[in-house]
Amino acid sequence: MIETERLTLRLFQPEDAPAVQQLVGAYEVALNTLSIPHPYPAGAAAEWIAANEKSFEEGKTINLGIFVRDTGEVAGSIGLVLKPEHDKAEIGYWIGVPYWGRGYATEAARAIIDYGFRERNLNRIDAGHFGRNPSSGRVMQKVGMQYEGRLRQSIRKWDEYMDVDYYAILRSDWAAAQTR
Numbered sequence: 001m002i003e004t005e006r007l008t009l010r011l012f013q014p015e016d017a018p019a020v021q022q023l024v025g026a027y028e029v030a031l032n033t034l035s036i037p038h039p040y041p042a043g044a045a046a047e048w049i050a051a052n053e054k055s056f057e058e059g060k061t062i063n064l065g066i067f068v069r070d071t072g073e074v075a076g077s078i079g080l081v082l083k084p085e086h087d088k089a090e091i092g093y094w095i096g097v098p099y100w101g102r103g104y105a106t107e108a109a110r111a112i113i114d115y116g117f118r119e120r121n122l123n124r125i126d127a128g129h130f131g132r133n134p135s136s137g138r139v140m141q142k143v144g145m146q147y148e149g150r151l152r153q154s155i156r157k158w159d160e161y162m163d164v165d166y167y168a169i170l171r172s173d174w175a176a177a178q179t180r
Contacts, residue, residue, distance in 0.1 A: 004111045009064040012049040019074040021045035023096030032133040066108045075099040078108040088124035105139045123171045131163035140167040
């Protein structure tokens, strides 16, 4: 569990499935997230939560729920896909529409990046976002990630080829920011 000023990041529990199902089922969330289908199938959140637990135990991924500390409400999810052979991970996140514009993605991303460097001893954390979703790029910039380039039409989402913008932060970048 990771706590920030306004959020708690923790592994999802089975009882979180209804809230996850509702939030991730929104078209706007699925639109800018590669692996989320729309419509989101009934029961898929419970299956995803169970799969996350297994993947965490195997050391492959860390998918944490983003919970509002004051209310306990699920606001979204953030995670790292670990690539231990390269001492790196890919960050991914989604925020439920009712929680957009509150800075939760930035706060959660900062926390999981700190976790990745402090606790997992990573050297690099990278991320990509669809070119049509500049808000996600602003989150990456705010947490100190550097723009590395655009892969044109590199992903297909719902029969549309999407440009993907890539960002990364190195341990040395993160460490330098800690001393400021």
